Amino acid sequence: MRIEDEIHQKEFKDDYRRLMANLLFTNNWLNQQLIPFFKGLxxxxxxxxxxxxxxxxxxxxxxxxxxxxxxxxxxxxxxxxxxxxxxxxxxxxxxxxxxxxxxxxxxxxxxxxxxxxxxxxxxSLMERFHNLSQEEAVLVSNLLDKLRG
Amino acid sequence: MRIEDEIHQKEFKDDYRRLMANLLFTNNWLNQQLIPFFKGLxxxxxxxxxxxxxxxxxxxxxxxxxxxxxxxxxxxxxxxxxxxxxxxxxxxxxxxxxxxxxxxxxxxxxxxxxxxxxxxxxxSLMERFHNLSQEEAVLVSNLLDKLRG
DNA sequence: ATCATATATTTGTATAGACAAGTAATGTAT
DNA sequence: ATACATTACTTGTCTATACAAATATATGAT
Structure with a gap:
């Protein structure tokens, strides 16, 4: 689901601001999976x-x-x-x-x-990542490395 | 800098676990920029x-x-x-x-x-995102959308 | 040897987050 | 009309985070 739809925002001022919102939102999404997973353990x-x-x-x-x-x-x-x-x-x-x-x-x-x-x-936790292919997972990871510099 | 070097881990079990660590670590990196920025305001x-x-x-x-x-x-x-x-x-x-x-x-x-x-x-805040080209920013954003499903 | 500085960990505190329970207004079924 | 469920927000409480100050040990300069 596009970040615009997730937070009901029509558009972003630029692609970097969209990425910033997307990183923060995705981290929240991730935490909502991880916290209950580990809490259960x-x-x-x-x-x-x-x-x-x-x-x-x-x-x-x-x-x-x-x-x-x-x-x-x-x-x-x-x-x-x-x-x-x-x-x-x-x-x-x-x-x-x-x-x-x-x-x-x-x-x-x-x-x-x-x-x-x-x-x-x-x-079973990792299944939630399988919307991305292995190649795409590597690609995102490498781009995040590049982002941080 | 590669996530492996950031957290001094030789390798990950698979690319999805590497992505997970990278998302969490990158979010922390981002917060370390954003929190002081907004605090100053x-x-x-x-x-x-x-x-x-x-x-x-x-x-x-x-x-x-x-x-x-x-x-x-x-x-x-x-x-x-x-x-x-x-x-x-x-x-x-x-x-x-x-x-x-x-x-x-x-x-x-x-x-x-x-x-x-x-x-x-x-x-000035957005400058920290300029390690990625605009095309790369769009690419990451779209892959994050895809990851969440 | 003494004193200042640096390093490693601890403690205190104020604020924010997670989550459950509570309150008040509205909607719905009989 | 009444009772029950639902919605929208509030409050309480416990834990975690952010950040500053404190403590204890080690190092280095004189």
Whole structure:
């Protein structure tokens, strides 16, 4: 459905403004799919993102700064995110012995199991992207990379 | 910059997951430009969105439901958004006389002036989109429309 | 060794978002 | 006419986000 019809706007001043509205609107559309999906699994998007980052380094730990730099949403408060994940038993935190300012975060077995549970559900989530062919998905992705510069 | 480099991830499981991460990351990038831009003008994105909708109908009023349906971010609480805009003197609200459940919202002269102030700054904001040619902007926009189905 | 500066994480706070429940006016079926 | 459902907006509450300030540790210059 054209963005003009989605937000009942006859036309945009220019193609860049149309793209801006479209990016914001599409992100909302995406969140409306992702938030309930992860909520059903007892996670938020950001919590899942952190777990996936930790799995990538497992069994090595990752410190807060590195977690932040690898997150899709850079605005998240890592301290409070990790607190939630510890409560759920998905990660551990320890003070780094070589630099005591840093915190080492590791994913637990329970956390790995939760990620496997998410993985099993992922294909059904990804179906919503299949309005685009694989080639089109690559094309959009590359153009977004180019947009950000 | 490629999304892989932005979030320090070697590769994605498939092109659709890469697109998903890229959409979320690009939206964050966009918000990091838009939020300070509008903040500098004393508005939030959603407040600006509402004012623009009201200008589109001016001098006719728009009711809450219609505002919600035309907003880029559908999750906004229109009641509280309008409260803020009334405080600032940018809109008025009146009970609709033909259906007393509905609220008629109108933009004021002050609101129109504020929008003119925003318009004057818009070209500088749009420069950040010029990494894409006009044709590419149209292409991405159309593919996003297609993605949502 | 001391002090200033930088780095890494934490905490506080004000505002916004998500979502459920509430209120008031209208429409509809009997 | 009355009761029930629907519509349109409001309010409450809990959580998350944005951003500034605070704390703790490490580094570097004198």
């Amino acid at each position: 007892g996670l938020t998007l950001q919590q899942h993102n952190v777990l996936a980052i930790l799995r990538g380094q497992h069994p090595e730990p990752v410190c807060f700064g590195d977690i932040q730099n690898r997150m899709v949403d850079r605005n998240s408060n890592v301290t409070r995110l990790i607190d939630k994940l510890i409560e759920k038993g998905y990660v551990t935190r320890d003070i780094c012995q070589t630099n005591r300012r840093m915190i080492e975060v590791r994913i637990t077995e329970t956390g790995l199991k939760k990620l496997q549970e998410v993985d099993a559900m992922f294909p | 004393g508005l939030t994105l959603q407040q600006h969105n509402v004012l623009a909708i009201l200008r589109g109908q001016h001098p006719e009023p728009v009711c809450f439901g219609d505002i919600q349906n035309r907003m880029v971010d559908r999750n906004s609480n229109v009641t509280r958004l309008i409260d803020k805009l009334i405080e600032k003197g940018y809109v008025t609200r009146d009970i609709c006389q033909t259906n007393r459940r509905m609220i008629e919202v109108r933009i004021t002269e002050t609101g129109l002036k504020k929008l003119q102030e925003v318009d004057a700054m818009f070209p």
